[in-house]
Amino acid sequence: MKALLLSDAEFKNDGYNEVTSVLYSFFEGKNIKLDHIETATNELAYCTGCFGCWIKKPGECVMQDKIAQINQMSMNSDVVVYIVPIVFGQFSANMKNVIDRWLPNMLPFFELRKDGMTMHPPRYSDYPSHIMIGYAKGLSDQDEQLFTDINKKHRKNVEVLFWKDSKEKLYKELGSLSLSRKGGEL
Amino acid sequence: MTEKMEEEVRSENCKIGPKGDSESSMNKDSSHVILIDASPKVSEKSVSEWFSDYCRDYWKNESFTVEQINVRKSIKNADLTEVYKRMEKADAYVIIFPLYFFCMPGILTRFLQDYVCFFLEHSEPVRQKKKVYAVVNCGFPEPENNEEAIHVIKSFSEKIQAEFGFGISLGAGPMIYGAKDAPFMKKVFHNIEEALTMIKEDILAGERKPEQQTLKNVYLTANFPRKLYLSFGSKGWIKTAKANQLEKGELYKRPYSK
Ligand SMILES: Cc1cc2nc3c(=O)[nH]c(=O)nc-3n(C[C@H](O)[C@H](O)[C@H](O)COP(=O)(O)O)c2cc1C
Numbered sequence: 503m504k505a506l507l508l509s510d511a512e513f514k515n516d517g518y519n520e521v522t523s524v525l526y527s528f529f530e531g532k533n534i535k536l537d538h539i540e541t542a543t544n545e546l547a548y549c550t551g552c553f554g555c556w557i558k559k560p561g562e563c564v565m566q567d568k569i570a571q572i573n574q575m576s577m578n579s580d581v582v583v584y585i586v587p588i589v590f591g592q593f594s595a596n597m598k599n600v601i602d603r604w605l606p607n608m609l610p611f612f613e614l615r616k617d618g619m620t621m622h623p624p625r626y627s628d629y630p631s632h633i634m635i636g637y638a639k640g641l642s643d644q645d646e647q648l649f650t651d652i653n654k655k656h657r658k659n660v661e662v663l664f665w666k667d668s669k670e671k672l673y674k675e676l677g678s679l680s681l682s683r684k685g686g687e688l
Numbered sequence: 689m690t691e692k693m694e695e696e697v698r699s700e701n702c703k704i705g706p707k708g709d710s711e712s713s714m715n716k717d718s719s720h721v722i723l724i725d726a727s728p729k730v731s732e733k734s735v736s737e738w739f740s741d742y743c744r745d746y747w748k749n750e751s752f753t754v755e756q757i758n759v760r761k762s763i764k765n766a767d768l769t770e771v772y773k774r775m776e777k778a779d780a781y782v783i784i785f786p787l788y789f790f791c792m793p794g795i796l797t798r799f800l801q802d803y804v805c806f807f808l809e810h811s812e813p814v815r816q817k818k819k820v821y822a823v824v825n826c827g828f829p830e831p832e833n834n835e836e837a838i839h840v841i842k843s844f845s846e847k848i849q850a851e852f853g854f855g856i857s858l859g860a861g862p863m864i865y866g867a868k869d870a871p872f873m874k875k876v877f878h879n880i881e882e883a884l885t886m887i888k889e890d891i892l893a894g895e896r897k898p899e900q901q902t903l904k905n906v907y908l909t910a911n912f913p914r915k916l917y918l919s920f921g922s923k924g925w926i927k928t929a930k931a932n933q934l935e936k937g938e939l940y941k942r943p944y945s946k
Contacts, residue, residue, distance in 0.1 A: 550729060551729050557934065560929075560938055560940070578944065590840045593791065625942060626944075652836045
């Protein structure tokens, strides 16, 4: 099995260091091979909404930078863990570039879901499990709820955890999650 | 709690240089409103840019002044500190952007994240309370998709101690723009104008008193059969791909499959 950690080099505080150390030992304990890619400011271009990844070079971003490596490794992992600094209740800028440029991995078409909402169908038959671990000093309940809603209300196959100054708690929560690839709706 | 978060942003992440000159605030008697268009689109006119122009035209005879800022161009060309200083002097912002993965696009996140740093570094003793409004448009027809993105702008407003007004959410944004002159759009535009009038009145009313009711977000979409909208959308992708010499089957490529 393979896991990939994605994180933001702009917000490396104590919380960040603790979360990464928990993840390193968690995956080592499970004998899962782990890769870790940090994204620094200005390292990834922001998505310009050109949709080239759908109608020019299907499945790949047309801008050439580290995103090709991130998406290639992400799509070939069993689990991808995003360590996310929470800013205004959502992803920080560097992590948001990683998220936005995941768009190539979906198809351009639309499907109407049972809950009455539209979504894009999957491009691949199965995907890694996605785990978001949010952290921020003094995170408000409101921003925490917002981050959960952004990730869980509209998307399937995304788990959301928060760093709450307890390694044991994070260990336990990680232990209760599925770490394998999944098919079905995005 | 917010203070701690601010402390965090201040200590670790401020890219904006040291405090600049503390120009005295503009001598003005009318309110100043900045329309912030934050679509990252480069070569085609965006729904957000069109909406920014629409607001500018709609408010052209009002008693407040209106200025437009395009986030992509500001990041690319200008000295951001200069842009942020202009923002500091405004009384209200209308932040207009597309929904990307159910929240703000990366480019706007960067712009506002750095603005909070600027704000904290340049705090002036007496600040007037700004008002902030959000206009979010998304590709899917259900305007409910934009709810969290509006909350994100509310959360941003709190970080700069501004007063959040409300959000306008547009589902099927590309159609509202693309078919704006079609008769079936009349109702939506009537509602958009009502919402813009609400923003205007709220700006002119000044600071909201605690006992006043909070304003409700306005959710709008094209008055058009949803299944047809989605099927037009899908056909549109196939047509554009053809123009790029791609057959329909090629749209399903899986470059990252083992
Ligand atoms: C990376 C990316 C993510 C997007 N995410 C969503 C989404 O979560 N929900 C949605 O309805 N539309 C989504 N869209 C579609 C845009 O919101 C839509 O095309 C919008 O009209 C663009 O506005 P603009 O012209 O002002 O840039 C996304 C588009 C891109 C490029």
